[in-house]
Amino acid sequence: MIIAAAFRSSLTGNQSLLVSGFAQACRGLVACVLLIFSPPVFAAQVVDIAGLFTYRPDAALLAYGVAVPTDVALFRVAFNGQKAELVAMAAGPQQSSLMRLAALSGSQIAVLYPDIGEPYRSVFTKIIEGIEDKARVRVASYAVGNKLNAQELAGELKRQNVRAVIALGRNGLRAANALEGSNLSIVAGGVLAVPESEARGVAVHSLAPDPELMFARLKLLVPQARRIYVVCDPRQNAWLMQLARTAAKAQGLELQVREATDLKTAMQHYQSIFSSSDARHDTVWLPQDSTTVEESAVLPLVLQEAWNRNIAVFSSSLSHVKRGVLFSLYPDNMGLGRNLAQVALANADGASGLVPLKDVLVAVNLRTASHLGLNLGNKPQQNFDLVFPEP
Amino acid sequence: MHIKHTTLVTSLLFAGLATWAQADEPVLEEDLAQAYGDQTTITIATGSQQSLRRAPSVASVITAADIEAMGATDLDTVLKAVPGLHVSRSANSYSPLYVIRGVNSLLNPQTLMLQNGIPMTILFTGNRGNIWGKLPIENIARIEVIRGPGSALYGADAYSGVINIVTKTAAESEGTQVGVRLGSFSSQDAWVLHGGQVGPISVAAYLHAGKTDGSKEVIDSDAQTRNDAAFGTKVSRAPGTINVDYKAVDASLDLSYGKWRWRSGYKLRDDVGTGAGITSALDPTGKTQSRRMNSDLSWLDAQVLPNTGAGFSASYLYYRQTIPSPLILYPAGMRFPSGLFPDGMIGSPEFWERQIRFSGFLTYNGWVGHALRFGMGHDSVDLYRIRELKNFTFTASGLPVPAGPVKDYTNIAPYLLPQKRTVNYAYVQDEWTLAKDWALTAGVRHDRYNDFGSTTNPRLALVWDARYNLTAKLLYGRAFRAPSFGEFYSANNPTIRGNINLKPETVRTTEAAVAWQPRRDVHLNLSAYRYDARDLIRTSPNAVAGTGLTYNNIGQQTGRGLELEAAWDVARDLKLAFNYARQRTIDKLTNKDAGNAPHHLAYGSAEWRIDDGWLLSSQISRVAGRKRVAGDTRTPVADYTNVDVAITSKQGKGKWDLTLAIGNLFDADIREPSVSPGLIAKDLPQPGRNWMLQASYRM
The missing domain is CATH 3.40.50.2300 (Response regulator)
Incomplete structure (x- = not known):
């Protein structure tokens, strides 16, 4: 059975890849076609799981908590001749006809969300669940209170090797904005609209x-x-x-x-x-x-x-x-979370502006x-x- | 396959950088408030599924969030909030009676209790079983209470009302939660609740274990006190304490896959004390046990064909009542004219039941202006085994006679022989839009029983959407209660002889209801009703004097009343609710008040979110106007006002839930009516001030 996957990817430093996309899968995971678009490079490879790219659980990934049951395949692919950090993970043909396929790279996503009580907390919990579901990378979530030390937060994110920040709610966005000069890509969600000053360089996904x-x-x-x-x-x-x-x-x-x-x-x-x-x-x-x-x-x-x-x-x-x-x-908070994750993974270059809510x-x-x-x-x-x- | 990634959740509450402190949360809430509206709407949107919209009725829905805000830990506390519903206690083992709209009886078979839409009814008693203990609420997603008749949809016993307990799905108990609870009367409970995915299957699981010594209220004089006075003995255990101790295990597993759902449950109540004694004579040593296992498989497709939905379910229930420590019906040394009982009058009635039910339905909404629902089903219910140990027999008039040591009477003269019942039924309902803003729902159900024959029960509901914020309803319905196996087949006890010629009890009810939302934050409901109940099953003397009593359809009563509800969200952090119900029920045999049920029920509650994560709540209930039944010359049952308070706190990012609740804060003397004419002279005392401390952790 052939599985086709289309990726749009962008290269960042350290040869790490942030890949997003989707894959359609059928039962019986045998082979997979990876199409990787990343101007100026284009690569297409047939990944034969049973042969060329043998099913090879990765100890480092296991350490991150990635389960490797029989219907999950982890495989490394060469990227444009380089020894790349891309490790794709294909999973879930039994779950549905939609196969989850994503990349796990050296960097990760941080979510800054407001430290707030119920029932509002549930909203953010669901969004974060959606982010984790889509990201397939390690997601570090930080509940941000009214008092916060930006330097300490920046240091923490650096230690965690965070490249993209998803800021939820006003508090989350303000915390993200406070991380000046940290060279992080920021995506905001869970807000209606924000003043120009706060939205600079940030893709804001509105609740409207x-x-x-x-x-x-x-x-x-x-x-x-x-x-x-x-x-x-x-x-x-x-x-x-x-x-x-x-x-x-x-x-x-x-x-x-x-x-x-x-x-x-x-x-x-x-x-x-x-x-x-x-x-x-x-x-x-x-x-x-x-x-x-x-x-x-x-x-x-x-x-x-x-x-x-x-x-x-x-x-x-x-x-x-x-x-x-x-x-x-x-x-649709789960959907919004998935969407934010996708944007965060793909949007390393930092597109900005207000985007209306599509996940409804x-x-x-x-x-x-x-x-x-x-x-x-x-x-x-x-x-x-x-x-x-x-x- | 759901792959779990390590999630690093860290809280950053670092000190410093005060430049954007304060005032941020309200702004944020404003954003979410604009998208969702009030907090209740957020809870609905992020929380559990909505109730199924079946038919217009006078109904209340209590959600898990409501229960949590009350600080309640068992069903009885929660149901006090329902207008027109009074939680009383049975003289038989102190089990709860959910008295709706004044329909009161010893065992309360007129209130149908469903678990996920399937009857919890026990054949022998017609109620939920007398060995009940309490029902914990951790696994309850919501409770739907319908007041008034429901037989047109739900069949037998939806007579004065229906209580449907809906358990949590995997999504509703997402993650894993563990909890412990300590309280007055040496009560200890622990539970774990889990919701998640295993491959494509959603799994919800629940396990609870607990025990309590029960409150130790004192009974001054009991049925044996009267016997002592009559027969010159002095053996009553009164004054003595009631015995409401028990051990409990509850478990459930809910698996769902696509349109399929398989739910199973287990409820054990062990070493259950006898309350004030099974015969209203204190019995500190008798212990009972009930074991309930249920399993149901259901399938539902709301759109199996264009405009057509369908569903079916198959369910199995196993129930057994056993007596691990014999019941001392009257204490050692008691004497009747028939002789002396040196060891007391001892009896251990046990029985085993299994019930299999199949049901299916179709909905069709392709015919403009109509929403149709068809259903049919088959029940095969079986009380398949009994066992009885005792040390007495009866005279022809029903007087117990000492018969030496305890013997097994199962094959000699048991209280009942195993019996089966089959029921076939079909129903149809149409919700017809008569004219703009006017809808008429008409339904009828026909039930065919192998024992008493057939019964047909219609329901009509005319609903007028008078204004954008005002709805008026006019409802009529007929309902029935099937005779229990005890009433049908009870044998060898001349004072409660069964009667195989019994007909079902029936009731015809007319209701009018208005729902009005005058402001965004105020909801008002008013309902008024009257009913005519016939063929009520009671014991009456046999034609030949001195040969005891037999169950007959001799009772008749009429009732009327009204219920007023108001809910006011005063502010974002303060909610108030109030309801008042009044009723009057007349026993047509005596033309006097039917007795025992309160004429006035008032209930008020307040929920105050003091600060983020802290919630203070209070419930006040007033129960008044409980007259005696005709022939009981005691003064009316005393009115009372009960106040409960609870404080709940969420800590550690909502992972920890802590609750401190105090029941009956002002230590009111609360009593529920004892059996007339006063076997327990001063009625059944209820717990005084009591406390409960609960902690749970969500992983």
Whole structure:
């Protein structure tokens, strides 16, 4: 059986490789094709596990805690004629048809996450689980408290031979930013948006769901939707609205953005939106915005008007589904973790900027759907990760 | 294959660099709060699976997080929080009675208890078995309580309500947790809980062992005190303490692979004390044992075909009640007109049961405006062995007669002969969207029993989504309770003679309920109900005077009541909840209060997250208005107010959980009603102030 794996890799010092990618596998691990792209080098090798690259457990890897049962293969491959540090590990043909294949290199990932209580801790625990799952390298996790000695942290990371830092939450990001001049690649996650000053040189993966995914889900649930109203504070959401405009256009939707920098203006916008709304084609999007999406005044108004006028409302906040909006996308923390790991492994060069959340789960309110006359019967409930109202 | 990598988790709480100290956490919480909303929503999103949405009803769901916040360690403490549910004690062995909406009886077979949707019912008694001990909660993911009739879906015994205990899956008990607990009455417990993957199989495992000497409340006078007065003896063990000691082992294993799930459990209660005595005469030496083993294999595919879901389960239950140390029904030296019992009246009734159940269902939602559910099943339940040792027989009127030393009566005149029951059933339910915001759920289930025949039980629920934050429901249902084997087949005891002509008990219930969320942080529920219960099974004198009593369908009662619930998330760190239930139940034979069940139940709770990792919680419950049954001339059972407090702390990055709980903080004198007309004159005393300290570590 042939297993094909495609890798994009980048070389860093000490001939270590950070490799990310995916592999499709079938049962019966016999041989594997490795395609390694790393400009200017290109290499393709057939790795015959039974022959040329004999199944060879590595004592050093075992010391890192890598289990070597029969369905896990560790093998070294030569890279472009050099004696490389790349050790690929293929595992899990029994687990699923998707084979996990990753590289283990000399360097490792550090995760800086906030030292915080439940239930928030669980969110970060899941993200870290996702990172570990994807990274397949040693992941060092550091709970960061309010008081931290940056020098000591930098020293610790150096001792651990850390090359990439995944910073979670505001505390994590600030800790990472405090490590000036450490030549680490930083990826941030678990934050909404960050000031320019903090995002410099950092790829920030926001908790704001990607508008493209939001609108795609809207079209699926409310096929007749044509127009989306959104009231937002440009200081918080200008970057997201840019993406939203493109996404709406691509999906044939009209996006009406109303800007408000205070609650009163926001309320006026909502009132005018509802007074002139067309139940058949209009929808309202509630983004994550502390100015314009306020819980005690705005939300009751929006929910009541939407209910009375049969307007579909969707939100970027999960709890709004519980209150009565039609649907929401919320973070798939395991997926986010995997994604962050992948970016951290691949992004040694340090791409930066704000990226919306792509790893999402879906919550729906069936009561609201029924009120809007949406037939979700042929969209089975298991397509939704959370269903409200709870029985 | 899941490969575990070494994870280096280090905490860096290094001193220094105070430039960005303080105020960071609220900012961070704000980010997560924007994505998720309140803390409860985060818990839902990161935690356990949601409950299955089956049919509209008046229901409460208590999650593992709720239980943890209460600082509760057993089911009884948790269930006190359910509106309209009163946790009382049986005079027989002090086992718990979950009295819902005032439907009270000696053994409580009218409340159906399910474990993962499968009945825990024991054939002999019709309840969960009298040798119960307590049920620990570490392995419970959530508890769903339905008040009102549920026979249209759940079949027999979903009469006054249903309590479904859902155990943790591998994901819910992720990792390994070990815990120990010490408490009043020399209580000691230890457990380990594990959730993980072995290859493609998700594994959840749980093991608990514990023991307690039980509280030592004093009973002043018991049934033998009355006998002493009547027959001129002085042998009662009263005043003396109750005996609620036991040893416990609980284990479970839950394996799931794709759509398949195989769950197995074990529950041993050993050296269980006799409470206030099986016949309400104190018995410090008698010990009982129950052993329960269950296993079920299920398969579920919510989308087996377009618009069609399907599932089935096959389950097995083994249960045995044995008596390791004989029950002293009345103490040594007691005398009846029939003679003297120099060693006391001794009896050891034992029995063995096995139950096999198959069930399957189909759901279909391809017909616009309808959600259909069809189900059918077959139960084959068998009380296959009994054993009885005793030292007495009966006169024709039911008076015990001394019969010398203890002998094996299993093959001579046992209290019951082995019996089998088969049940076949089918049900259908449709959730029909009648009009915009109006849905009618109609369901009916037909059960065919080999012993008493057939019964058909419908359920109707009209639900109106009146506003975005207001839902109103009108519900009607009929339910039944199948006669237990004891009621059907009890033999050779003229005072509780079985009757094979018994019909099931029935109840018709009408309910109205409103749920309103006036503000983001306030939830209100109000429900009102009335019911008409018929063919209640009670003993009555035989036609020929002096030949004892037989079970008959002679009881009838009506009840009505209301339940009000309010929950208020005052602030991010403070939650309050309150509920109040009132009920009145009339026994139609006497036209008097049915007695023993409280007319008023009030419950309040507060959860205060003092600081990161510290949680202080308190529960206050008020139980009032417990009248006596007709003919019992004692003053009503005294009202009481009970206060429990708990403080919980998470330490070491959430790895350590420490809980200190104090039950009955103000040492209230709490009593549950004894058997009328007052075999134990001053009722059944409950534990005074008690404490519990628990530590657990998550690896």
